[in-house]
Structure formats: C-alpha cells, structure tokens
Amino acid sequence: MLQAKINQLLTEPACAHNHHHGDKKNRSCSQQAKPGAAQGGCAFDGASITLVPITDAAHLVHGPIACAGNSWGTRGSLSSGPLLFKTGFTTDLSEQDIIFGGEKRLYQAIKEIAQNHRPAAIFVYCTCVPALTGEDVEAVCQTAREKLGLPVIPVLAPGFVGSKNLGNRLAGEALLDYVIGTGEPPTVGQFAINLIGEYNIAGELWDVLPLFAQLGIQVLAKMTGDARYEEITYAHRAHLNLVICAKALLNVARKMQERYGIPYIECSFYGIRDMNDCLRQIARHFQSEELTAKVEALIAAETQKLEQELAPYRAKLQGKRVVLYTGGVKSWSVISAAQDLGIKVVATSTRKSTAEDKARIKELLGEDGIMMEGEGAQALLDVIQRTKADMLIAGGRNQYTALKAKIPFLDINQERHIGYAGYKGMVTLARELTNAMYSPIWRQIRQPAPWEVDYE
Amino acid sequence: MSKVVTTVKPVATNPLKLSQPLGASLAFLGIKGAIPLLHGSQGCTAFAKVMLVRHFRESVPLATTALTEVSTILGGEENIKKSIEVLLEKAKPQLIGLCSTALSEVRGEDVAGILKTCNFPIPVLYVSTPDFCGSLSDGYSRVVEAIVKTLPQAGALNPRQVTLLLGSDLTPGEVADLKQLVAAMGLTPIAIPDLSTSMDGHLADSYQGVSTGGVTVEEIQQAGRSAFVLAIGETMRQAAKLWQERFQVPYALFAGVTGLEATDRLIHCLMTWSGNTVPELYRWQRRQLLDALLDTHFYITGKRIALALEPNQLSVMSHFLAGMGAEIQVAVSPTRTPQLEHIPAATVIVGDLGDLQAHGAGADLLITSSRGVPIAKALGIPLLRMGFPIFDRLGNGLRSYVGYRGTMQLLFDISNLFLEAEGH
Numbered sequence: 001m002l003q004a005k006i007n008q009l010l011t012e013p014a015c016a017h018n019h020h021h022g023d024k025k026n027r028s029c030s031q032q033a034k035p036g037a038a039q040g041g042c043a044f045d046g047a048s049i050t051l052v053p054i055t056d057a058a059h060l061v062h063g064p065i066a067c068a069g070n071s072w073g074t075r076g077s078l079s080s081g082p083l084l085f086k087t088g089f090t091t092d093l094s095e096q097d098i099i100f101g102g103e104k105r106l107y108q109a110i111k112e113i114a115q116n117h118r119p120a121a122i123f124v125y126c127t128c129v130p131a132l133t134g135e136d137v138e139a140v141c142q143t144a145r146e147k148l149g150l151p152v153i154p155v156l157a158p159g160f161v162g163s164k165n166l167g168n169r170l171a172g173e174a175l176l177d178y179v180i181g182t183g184e185p186p187t188v189g190q191f192a193i194n195l196i197g198e199y200n201i202a203g204e205l206w207d208v209l210p211l212f213a214q215l216g217i218q219v220l221a222k223m224t225g226d227a228r229y230e231e232i233t234y235a236h237r238a239h240l241n242l243v244i245c246a247k248a249l250l251n252v253a254r255k256m257q258e259r260y261g262i263p264y265i266e267c268s269f270y271g272i273r274d275m276n277d278c279l280r281q282i283a284r285h286f287q288s289e290e291l292t293a294k295v296e297a298l299i300a301a302e303t304q305k306l307e308q309e310l311a312p313y314r315a316k317l318q319g320k321r322v323v324l325y326t327g328g329v330k331s332w333s334v335i336s337a338a339q340d341l342g343i344k345v346v347a348t349s350t351r352k353s354t355a356e357d358k359a360r361i362k363e364l365l366g367e368d369g370i371m372m373e374g375e376g377a378q379a380l381l382d383v384i385q386r387t388k389a390d391m392l393i394a395g396g397r398n399q400y401t402a403l404k405a406k407i408p409f410l411d412i413n414q415e416r417h418i419g420y421a422g423y424k425g426m427v428t429l430a431r432e433l434t435n436a437m438y439s440p441i442w443r444q445i446r447q448p449a450p451w452e453v454d455y456e
Numbered sequence: 457m458s459k460v461v462t463t464v465k466p467v468a469t470n471p472l473k474l475s476q477p478l479g480a481s482l483a484f485l486g487i488k489g490a491i492p493l494l495h496g497s498q499g500c501t502a503f504a505k506v507m508l509v510r511h512f513r514e515s516v517p518l519a520t521t522a523l524t525e526v527s528t529i530l531g532g533e534e535n536i537k538k539s540i541e542v543l544l545e546k547a548k549p550q551l552i553g554l555c556s557t558a559l560s561e562v563r564g565e566d567v568a569g570i571l572k573t574c575n576f577p578i579p580v581l582y583v584s585t586p587d588f589c590g591s592l593s594d595g596y597s598r599v600v601e602a603i604v605k606t607l608p609q610a611g612a613l614n615p616r617q618v619t620l621l622l623g624s625d626l627t628p629g630e631v632a633d634l635k636q637l638v639a640a641m642g643l644t645p646i647a648i649p650d651l652s653t654s655m656d657g658h659l660a661d662s663y664q665g666v667s668t669g670g671v672t673v674e675e676i677q678q679a680g681r682s683a684f685v686l687a688i689g690e691t692m693r694q695a696a697k698l699w700q701e702r703f704q705v706p707y708a709l710f711a712g713v714t715g716l717e718a719t720d721r722l723i724h725c726l727m728t729w730s731g732n733t734v735p736e737l738y739r740w741q742r743r744q745l746l747d748a749l750l751d752t753h754f755y756i757t758g759k760r761i762a763l764a765l766e767p768n769q770l771s772v773m774s775h776f777l778a779g780m781g782a783e784i785q786v787a788v789s790p791t792r793t794p795q796l797e798h799i800p801a802a803t804v805i806v807g808d809l810g811d812l813q814a815h816g817a818g819a820d821l822l823i824t825s826s827r828g829v830p831i832a833k834a835l836g837i838p839l840l841r842m843g844f845p846i847f848d849r850l851g852n853g854l855r856s857y858v859g860y861r862g863t864m865q866l867l868f869d870i871s872n873l874f875l876e877a878e879g880h
Contacts, residue, residue, distance in 0.1 A: 033498035033522035035535045036542025042499025060467065064558040066475035066587035068468075070503035073827055074510070074847075086830065092468040095588050098562055108466035128497055128559045129588070132528060159499035160525045160559065376546075377515075381663055397505075400515035404659060445659075 002131075002156055009169040010162075014254035015247050033163065037376075040397075042159030044127050046167020049075065050249070051123050051155060051174070053199045053224040054232065056082035058119035061090040062106050062137060063127030067159070068092070076416060078203040080226050084119055093129060102130055103140050110144040110152055120229035121151035123174070131158035151229070153178045168197075168248035175223065175232060176255050183233025189218035191286050194235045196252055196264070198244040200225025204419025208269050211422060215294050217282065223252065236260040240285055242267050242278070269421035271337030272306060302423045310341065313430035318342035320437060323384050325349045325372070325394035326412050334393065334412060335364045337420070341430055346387040347372060377401040391437055406445050408436045460796045462806040469810030470827065472764050473790035474844065476585035476595030478504045479624055480555040481518055483599035484581075486622075486631075486649020488670040489550030493539055495521045495532060495567065496557030500587075510847040512655050517666050519543055521560075528563050533570050540580060547665035550673050552580045553599065558587035579673060581606065591790045592844060593766045596624035597691040603648060604698045607673065608680035613705065618729070619682040620647040621696055623689020625712065625769040625843075628656040629856040634688065634713065637859060640735050641726040645686075646679040647671055657853040684729055686722075688713060690768045690795050711795075712772030713858040714866060715779060716745055741860035748864040749780075755871040757781030762816035764788035764809055764824040765843045771795045773823060773842070780867075786815040788824075821873060838873040 033039040041049075044067060052059050052075060061068035072088025079085065091109050093102050110122055122144075126137040141154040157170035193212075198205055205225045212219050221227065221235035241253045241264035253264035265285065267278035276299050283292040321344050324334055335345045347370035350358055361371060370383060377398070384392060384407060392402040393410045402409035410432055412420070420429045481492035481504055494501045501520035508516040521535040536554070543549055556567060567582050574580075583602045585595040600621060608619075618638055622631055631652035638645040653669035660668045685707035687696035696707040708725050712718060719742075723734055759782045763770055767789045774784045784801035792806045805811045809824065813831045816822055822832050825843040832839035846852045856862040 032524055033520060034542070035522045036493075036519055036539035036546070037522070038501060038505060038517070038519055039498040039522060041502040042497050045499050045502060064475070064587035065468075065471060065473045065591075066477065066500060066503065066558060069471045069474050070478055070507050072471065074506065083830075088468075088470045090468050090471055091466065092471060092473065093558075093588055095586075098558075098588055105466045112465065112467050128528070129562050131525075132559065132562055158525075159497035160523055160528055162524070163498070377665070378663055397509070400509070400513075401663065404515060405663060406659075 002161070005173060006161055006166065009166060009173070009251055012169070012251050012254070014250040041164040043157040043161045043163065043167035043170060044125060044159040045071070046164035047125060047155050047157035047171040049164065049199065050168045050171035051224060052085055053077040054227045054229055055079040055085045056120040057229050058084055058087070058089055058113045058117055058122045059125065060109060060113060060122055061125045061127060062102065063090065063129050064093045065090065067127045076201045077199045077225060084117060089113055098129060098133060101133070101135060103135050106137065106140050107144055111148065114148045114150050121153060123153050123155055125155045126158055128158045128160045151178065165248050169251050172249045172252040176252060179232050180256065181236040183230055185220060185234040185237050188220065188237050189216070191216060191291060192218045192220045192238045193240045193242055193282065194221045194223060194238045195219060196223045196241055196243045197249040198222060198225045202417050202419040204421035204425055207419055207422040207424040211298065215279070215291065215298060223249065236262070238262055240265070240282065244269060268333035270333045272303065272340045272423070272426055273336050274333055275422055306423055306426060309427050310430050313434050314342050316434050316438060317430065319344060320390045321346045321387060322391045322393055323347045323387060323389045325380055325392060325398055335361065337426065337429060339364065340426070341433070346370065346389055347383050381405050408439070408442065410436050458797060458799050458801050458804045460792065460804045460806065462792060463811060468808045470808055472788060472808045474592040475504070475587040476590045476598070477555045477557050477587065478507060479592035479595030480553065480583050480585045480599045481508065482624065483596040483649050484553030485516065485654055485667050486651040486670045487551055487667065488654065488672045489666045490553055490670065491517045491519055491543055491547055491549045491666045492553040492555060493519045493521060493543065494555050494557055495523070495536060495560045495565070497523050497559055500557045500559065507845050511845040512657070512853050513850065514655060514657055514853070517547065523559055528559060532560060532565055536567065536570055537574065540576060544576070544578070549578060549666045551578055554580055554582045555585045555595070561586035579607065591766060593624040593691045593768060594791065597695065600648060600692065600695045601698060603676060604695045604702070607676045609677045610703060611681040613683045614681045615683045616642070617644045617646065617682045619679045619685045619699065620645050621685060621687040621692040621699070622647055622649065623691045623768055625689055625766065625772070626858070627853065627855055628652045629854040630858045630862065632656065633856045633859050633862060637738070638726060640738065641730045642732040643726065643730050646675050646682065648676060648679060655853050690771070711768060714772055714863055715776045716749065716863065719860050719863065738860065745860040745864050748867050752867040752871040753780065755874040759783070759820040759874065760785040760818065761821045761823060762786045762812060762819040764812040764828065767791060767793040767795050769843060771799050774799045774801055785819045786812070788812045821870065838877045840870060840873060
C-alpha cells in the first residue's frame with residue numbers, strides 16, 4: 001500500500017521535475033541519499049515539517065527516542081494562539097516494545113494525550129522501526145478515532161522511504177485522506193483562497209496576511225503555518241489554491257483540483273516583483289475589475305513606500321556580488337528579491353530545481369551566471385573565491401562553511417528567526433544584507449596577527 | 457538514600473532523553489581528523505547534526521550510510537563499505553567512528569562481522585548504539601570504552617604522563633581547564649576524548665570535512681604508556697576499569713570536579729601523584745572561591761531547586777547544591793542508573809520534562825537544557841541552562857563550571873539569577 005503511494009508521489013504529474021526525464025530514474029524527488037555523505041532530512045523529517053505547524057494538534061512520534069528526542073521543538077514556525085504543537089510527544093519505544101510490539105503502547109499514548117491535552121486532533125507519525133516490524137499504525141489510529149471521538153491521523157512517512165521532499169508529499173496525502181473535506185467553514189467570501197506550503201517561519205506569514213485582508217481576499221486555510229486543525233478540514237471550499245514557494249506539496253494542489261475543482265497557481269512571497277506578480281495572478285484568476293483595481297492600487301502604494309524605505313540600502317547594496325546556495329524554488333525566487341535590491345547574483349545552486357526553474361534561473365542570471373549542483377562545501381567555497389563574491393546566502397547548514405572562510409553570510413532557511421516575505425520582509429532583507437555585508441568585523445578578521453606580519 | 461521513581465506511562469511528553477548515536481558522535485568529535493558515520497537512514501544523521509550544530513554553533517562533520525527501506529531489509533553491508541570508501545576519498549579522515557542506530561539494530565546487522573572482512577588503511581571503530589536503549593551519555597561512554605579496548609598501545613610507562621578519561625558532561629571549556637590544571641601540576645595529560653580543541657569554537661586556516669582538533673590517533677596510541685588514569689564522571693568507570701585491566705596502571709575516579717571539596721580532592725590526588733606542590737595561581741583561585749562562597753551563600757541556602765539532566769551531571773549538581781544548603785525539590789533523569797539512589801533529593805524521577813514541569817512547581821530555580829525554557833516561563837521560575845542542547849545561548853563551547861574558577865562562575869551565575877528574580 002505504502003510503496004504504491006510512494007511510486008505515485010514520485011511521479012506526481014503536476015511536478016515539472018517529472019516532465020523532462022521521461023522514464024529515467026534520476027528525477028530529483030526520487031533521488032536517494034548517498035552513503036558516506038551528510039544528507040538532508042528523511043521522509044519523517046519532511047512529514048513533520050509539513051504538519052507540525054498545525055498549532056492546536058498534538059504530534060505523536062511513534063518510534064525510539066532519536067526521531068523525536070533529537071528533533072522536537074527545533075522549528076521556527078510560530079503560532080498566534082495555541083502552543084500544543086510545540087510539545088514533543090513520543091512513544092519512546094524500548095527494546096521490550098520492539099520485541100513484543102508497540103501497538104498497545106501506541107493506543108495508550110493516544111488515549112493519554114487525548115485525555116490530558118484535549119487536542120483538536122492527533123497526528124501519529126510512524127517512524128522506521130515500527131514500519132520495519134510491521135505494526136499496523138493505521139488500524140490503531142482508526143480504533144482510537146472511533147473510541148475517543150477525535151481525529152487521529154496516521155502519517156506513514158518512515159525515514160527510510162526517502163527524502164524530506166517525499167515526506168512533505170506523504171504528509172500532504174495524510175491531509176488529503178483524513179482531513180480536507182471533513183468540515184464546513186463558517187463563511188466563505190467572494191475571493192476565498194488556501195495557502196499551500198507556507199509554514200510561517202519566523203512569523204513571516206504575518207507580513208503577508210494583512211495584504212490579503214486589505215484586498216478582501218479571504219485566506220480560508222493555511223497549510224500549515226499558524227493553522228488550526230479545523231481550517232484545514234474545510235479547505236475544500238476555497239476558490240483558489242496558492243502553492244507557495246514549494247514543489248513539494250503540488251500533490252495536494254493537484255488532487256484538490258481533481259476532487260473539488262479548485263484551480264491552483266504557483267507563487268512566491270519573496271521579492272517585490274514576485275509579490276506583485278502573485279497578487280496580480282490572483283486578480284487575474286478572479287477576473288474582478290474591483291479586485292484588479294484594488295491590487296494595482298496596493299502595489300502602487302507599497303512600491304512607493306518601498307522606494308523610500310529601500311533607498312539607503314540600495315545605495316549600499318548596488319553592484320554587490322552574492323552566491324546563493326539553497327534548494328528548489330527559492331533558488332530563483334530569492335534571486336529576484338536580491339536583484340530588486342541591485343545585487344548581482346553570480347552563482348546559485350540548482351539542487352532540487354526543475355527544468356523550468358533552471359530556465360528561469362538562466363534568464364535571471366544571464367550568461368555568466370554559474371549554476372551549481374550540490375557538490376558540497378569545498379566546491380561552494382571554490383565558486384565563492386572564483387567569482388569574488390561579497391557574500392553567501394544559504395541555509396543554516398552552510399553557515400559555518402561561509403563564516404569559517406571569513407565570508408559574510410545570510411541565513412535563508414527554516415531555522416531562522418527573521419521573516420523576509422512580502423513587502424515588509426523586503427525591507428528586513430535589505431537591512432539584514434546590509435548589516436551582514438558592512439559589519440566592521442570583516443576588516444578586523446581579515447587582518448593578520450602582528451606576529452604574522454614582517455615588521456621591519 | 458533517596459527513593460527513585462520510574463514513571464510508568466505510555467507517552468514521553470517533552471522528552472529529556474537523547475539518542476545514543478548523538479552521544480557517540482559527540483565523543484568521536486573529540487578525536488582529531490575523525491568523522492562519525494551513523495549506520496541508519498539519512499534522517500538519523502541529519503537530526504543529530506542539526507542538534508550538534510545548534511548547540512556548538514560550529515560546522516560538524518557527520519555522515520550517513522543512507523539506509524533505505526530496501527537496504528534495511530536486504531542488509532546494509534554495501535552501504536557501510538561504500539560509505540567508508542567515499543569518506544576515505546573525500547574527507548581523508550584519520551579515524552571513522554561507525555555507530556549503529558535503532559534501524560540497523562532491529563534489522564540485526566552484524567556490523568562487526570562485516571568490518572572483519574574489510575581492510576581499511578585507518579581505524580574504523582564500531583560501536584553498538586541503538587536508539588531504543590540508553591541516552592546521550594551511554595552512547596558517549598561506549599565510544600570511550602571502544603577506544604580504550606583498541607587504540608592505546610602498551611610500552612614503557614612514562615611516570616609523568618596521565619590519561620584523562622572525560623565524561624560527556626564536560627564542555628570543551630571544562631576539558632581545557634582540567635588539562636591546564638594537570639599540566640600545572642607538572643604532569644602531561646592526554647585527554648580521551650578531547651573536545652577542548654575541536655568543539656571549542658576556533659577559526660581554522662582552511663575548510664576541512666573532518667573534526668579540526670582534538671586528541672590525535674597517535675596520541676591515543678601513546679596514551680598506553682601513561683602511569684596513571686584520571687576518570688571524570690561515573691560514566692567513565694567502566695572505561696577506567698578496562699584501562700586498568702589492559703595496562704595494569706591505577707586509576708582515580710571523580711564523579712565531577714565542581715565545588716570546593718571536589719576540586720580540593722582532585723588537586724590533592726594530583727599532588728600525591730606528581731609529588732609537586734600547588735602553583736600559586738590555584739592557591740589564589742581557592743581564596744577567591746572561599747570569598748565567593750561567602751558572598752553567594754545568602755542567595756543559595758534554603759532555595760528549592762528542580763533539575764533535569766543526564767544521570768551523572770544530575771548527581772554531581774544535586775550534591776553540589778545540597779552542599780550549598782539548597783534543597784533539591786526534584787531531580788529528573790532520562791535513564792536509570794545506580795547513582796540516582798544517592799541523590800540528596802526529595803524525589804528522584806526517571807522521566808521527561810513533563811515530569812519536571814509537574815514536580816517543579818514552587819521551586820526557586822530550574823536547571824536543565826534550553827528545552828526547559830517553556831516550563832520556566834509557564835511556572836514563572838528562573839532557568840539555569842545546563843546539559844544538551846543549549847540553543848538559545850552563545851558560548852556553550854567555552855563555558856566552564858569545573859575547578860575553583862568554574863565553581864565560582866557557577867555560584868555567580870546561580871546567584872545572579874536569584875538576584876534578578878528578586879528584582880534587585
């Protein structure tokens with residue numbers, strides 16, 4: 001059952017990764033981890049990234065301690081209300097449980113969480129060990145659902161089935177199978193949309209939601225940043241899905257189109273051009289003159305405000321050279337944000353980028369732009385040196401690669417504490433880039449020690 | 457003797473326990489040119505790596521054998537061999553530390569058997585560290601035991617050379633302080649493992665895919681000639697015994713070196729062993745500590761303290777604080793060890809941070825990792841961050857609470873928290 005689902009997700013027809021490879025097995029979402037490397041997260045990791053931001057649900061990790069013990073409470077997704085999602089729950093399987101089976105323990109755990117924490121729902125993550133020993137996690141969840149009268153959702157994404165990306169999709173399947181379509185919204189406005197693949201990292205969603213509110217666009221469900229469980233149950237009543245900056249959850253968008261006739265568009269909230277483009281796409285979709293006028297007015301006002309606010313930063317950032325090292329869609333969406341500030345992106349990674357992404361990158365970078373496949377830290381440092389880059393923009397995992405090479409660095413990934421989305425985020429981005437690049441420490445750090453200089 | 461309660465419950469709420477492979481990786485990082493290799497799925501490595509990077513704010517070399525569903529079922533032999541080949545070529549390590557995980561253990565992989573069929577140009581040290589038993593300090597101790605069993609080589613004893621077997625509680629800064637003290641007493645220390653020059657936070661000259669400092673494999677081999685072994689941490693007892701059996705040299709074991717009396721005992725031991733007298737620097741530090749004890753006792757005596765730490769550190773801190781006149785309201789440990797029975801606490805629980813929250817109400821101070829922050833907020837109690845992980849404070853690598861000077865620092869840190877809470 002699981003294998004069939006995985007094959008289906010790896011050949012997701014809506015994903016452009018799959019269009020240009022035919023039957024070849026080198027599609028980037030089905031690429032397997034390489035022995036001897038330090039790879040990214042596993043499928044379980046990806047599944048929890050996607051679902052844990054649902055704030056009023058309990059997230060129970062069924063497995064030995066490493067899966068939950070080494071990971072709970074580390075994500076930067078923020079809540080405007082309930083904090084239950086920040087609590088780490090695990091069955092913490094012992095040797096005994098593995099020998100005799102952990103199903104009873106799992107049921108007891110679900111029951112105890114239901115009684116003590118009164119969650120809106122419980123997501124149960126099946127990790128490698130119970131998957132290997134063949135526990136029927138789905139059956140336990142079903143029994144619990146019936147006996148406790150509470151949504152108990154099995155998430156079948158054990159780490160060894162694949163990458164973080166596949167885990168995102170498997171989590172999406174759990175939402176499609178058990179959550180979406182099980183509730184009804186209190187009201188549905190004229191322009192109701194869902195956000196898919198936006199996790200409210202560092203609260204950046206809160207810089208974007210006011211824009212939608214101002215335009216009279218109702219955000220029905222957020223998947224899953226700062227979401228309440230209930231809003232996802234009625235996501236099927238939206239008129240349009242926005243897939244934000246992520247190919248990973250395209251399976252959710254496509255299947256919602258099939259099942260409920262909801263069309264979807266792909267958007268990015270990073271950069272002025274992309275944010276404008278996103279709002280215009282929505283207006284075009286609804287074909288409302290009133291909405292279009294409102295969008296244009298908003299863009300004009302925000303652009304004017306930004307011109308003033310960004311002017312001092314632009315003066316300092318103009319012509320600076322940066323290397324971008326991040327995955328997937330961000331590789332082009334952040335390019336446009338950087339270019340909006342007058343920065344020259346000299347190289348970018350194309351890990352996890354689709355052929356479509358790559359074409360866009362080429363167009364944005366021009367002829368001299370370097371596209372790197374994920375070759376590791378040493379290759380990255382070589383590119384920085386060769387291009388005489390002033391700065392590296394990347395995920396936290398590469399932070400120390402840059403800093404140890406005495407190169408200014410800006411963190412763009414999910415563990416950060418600063419939001420860069422929307423128009424507001426653009427000012428933040430400009431400020432952070434300027435601070436990092438112009439810190440007086442760089443001069444001090446690059447100076448040799450007195451005993452390394454030849455005093456005459 | 458205190459009553460140790462193991463809470464019987466099906467679900468751990470806000471786990472305190474960390475996995476054995478994480479602890480094992482930490483120990484391997486104290487060897488120069490080493491790279492830990494976790495035999496499991498890619499996530500096992502990714503999670504451990506993120507934890508270590510966030511705690512130390514350093515780049516951390518850590519590799520995976522990348523087990524998939526298929527290789528788990530059919531056996532991971534090829535994955536192990538391939539991983540080691542790739543690492544030998546790419547990272548050029550001096551040592552590879554291969555650790556099992558729950559996944560490879562449940563599958564029942566005979567890793568030791570597989571390694572026997574291979575011939576690698578560098579030591580590949582295997583440790584069995586399933587996630588389903590033990591915690592961070594257990595995985596760490598297993599690595600030290602594996603090192604002791606295999607790497608040190610016998611030779612003519614060097615009467616001035618001391619092997620330090622250092623437990624997982626010790627920060628890189630603490631390891632540095634201990635080495636300095638031993639050296640100041642006229643002895644040559646070899647620390648196993650030595651985090652003081654690898655995870656301390658230093659700028660290396662060029663990029664490396666392996667640990668950039670620590671004790672070298674050659675130094676560990678040389679350590680077989682030490683005339684004496686100093687083990688710090690109850691978790692090092694087994695390693696110290698193994699050493700004694702292999703090389704017939706005596707060892708002294710100290711659970712910890714925090715507090716006036718504990719430091720006095722260590723220095724006295726070093727005096728006896730070296731025949732040297734105590735340098736003026738440490739005499740002066742002792743006078744400073746005496747003064748600090750006087751200054752701080754107003755704030756600490758009579759305070760109720762709730763702690764959740766790995767067993768050895770829990771025991772050391774509880775004894776130290778009780779020795780300052782504080783009352784240990786509750787002590788929570790992730791695993792059960794004989795040490796827990798001697799903790800001077802009203803309640804000792806084998807459990808999680810949920811237990812700390814349930815039994816910590818009404819305490820004056822909480823001591824645990826950064827994961828205690830929400831509990832401290834909920835209960836309105838100040839928190840002293842200790843243990844692992846600490847991700848919302850800088851300088852974890854260099855902090856030291858051992859020796860006269862480190863004890864002073866601890867007393868000031870605790871007292872300052874009380875002063876702040878009282879609103880002075």
